[in-house]
Amino acid sequence: MIFPLKCVIFQLAYLHARGCANLVLLSKPVTFGGKVQLxxxxxxxxxxxxxxxxxxxxxxxxxxxxxxxxxxxxxxxYKEVLGEDYSQYILEIESFSESDVDCEYKCVFGVDTTRTTLKLNEKDYEYIPGKDTTVVTSSLQNGHLNVNIFFVKVWPTPVCEVIFERINFGKRMEMSKRKNGKLYSANISLKHVFRSDFCSGDMLISCKIGTKTIEVHRKQFNTCPVNVKNRNRNVISEKALTTLIIAVSMFVVMVCIILLAVLLKQKGYITSMFEVLFGYPSSAFIGISTLKKSYIRYVPPQQHPV
Structure with missing residues (x-):
């Protein structure tokens, strides 16, 4: 009679002990590649x-x-650290990976035993893709905007948006995903048609993955063609500019010569601008002109008969 009573007491105590331990996940959300605490x-x-x-x-x-x-x-x-007091201990898991999820973990504290399974879900776990596992292609031709984003691995389902010239195209994007191991591979695309002459603008791509928002890609488009008419205008503009430069240069040279002549005349080195322009005084020029005029007007004297 005493032995069965001891067995009952031991079983009750054991069940009581098992109910006095708790195992919880402290790191929420869990980031793949980071540290996790239980x-x-x-x-x-x-x-x-x-x-x-x-x-x-x-x-x-x-x-x-x-x-x-x-x-x-x-x-x-793995590493164990002390928690708030001696009644709590924490297991740290470094470089948390896909193999560490969907697994059961058990803690035995004295006679207290508790366990939990780290079940993968889209609320508590995040895998943020890096630049090396993200492929972005984009083009703008004749008003046709095409954007494609591919994540090799990502978790949870990404929500992306493309902002082009302050217009948000997030609701017009299409996404497809498939399982890659325990995580996802995702492909997001956008196709939009503007006017045919629409050929430039700034684009920003960002995605919200779990609780984090990341910038995926940034680009400035300028695919506007240069037509023949514009080229001819450019040539004409260049010729006009060259002519203007030559005219201004000649004007400046003439002004400098005049100022130099005025200065030399004030100093008494010359009597007129002719000495600067032609190298001889104006009096010589006047003398030559007078001589020419007198030569033209010369009439020989008439002879009288004897």
Whole structure:
């Protein structure tokens, strides 16, 4: 009679002990590639079956022992740290990857045992793609705007928008996705037709992935053609500019000569501008003109008969 009673008491105490531990995920949202924390909290029991309170963590991809009393089985991957007090210990998982998700993790704290499964969902997990796993192509020809974005891996489903010349085309984008391992591969595209002469503008692509918004791509389009009429206008403009430069240069030279002549005349070095322009005084020029006129008007004297 005494033995069955002891068995009942032990079973009740064991069930009570099992109900006094809790395992929760502290890192929300979980970012793939980052650090994840699992907290194991044990509460006091009326019958302390193990006063040493030994701790152990197990589970993961291979369902094996991960950490025992602070000693890690893989120091580069797992580490145990003290929580708020001695009733809480935290398991840190470094470089969280796809293989670490959808796995069961178990914490044993004294006689208290608790477990949880890190189930992949679109609320608590995020995989932010890098530039090396993102492919963007875009073009603007004859008013046809084409944009395509491809994420090799992403989680959760991305919500992207294209802003072109302050117009948001987010609601006009089409997306397709498929499973790539445990995550997604996603393809987002946009096709829009403007006027045929629409050939330039600024474009910005951004995507919201979980709780984070990232800039994916930025581009300035300028595909406007240069027609023959514009080319002829450019040639005419260049000739007109050359002519204007020559005319201004000649004008400046003439002004400089006049100013120089005025200055030299004031100093008494010359008597007129002719000495600057032709190298001899104006009096010589006047003398030559007078001589020419007198030569033209000369009439020989009449001879009288004897």
């Amino acid at each position: 907290a194991c909290t044990a509460y006091e029991t009326e019958i302390p079956l193990d006063t040493q309170y030994s701790r152990s963590w197990s589970g993961g991809p291979d369902n094996k022992l991960l950490c025992k009393d602070g000693i890690s089985a893989d120091v580069s991957k």
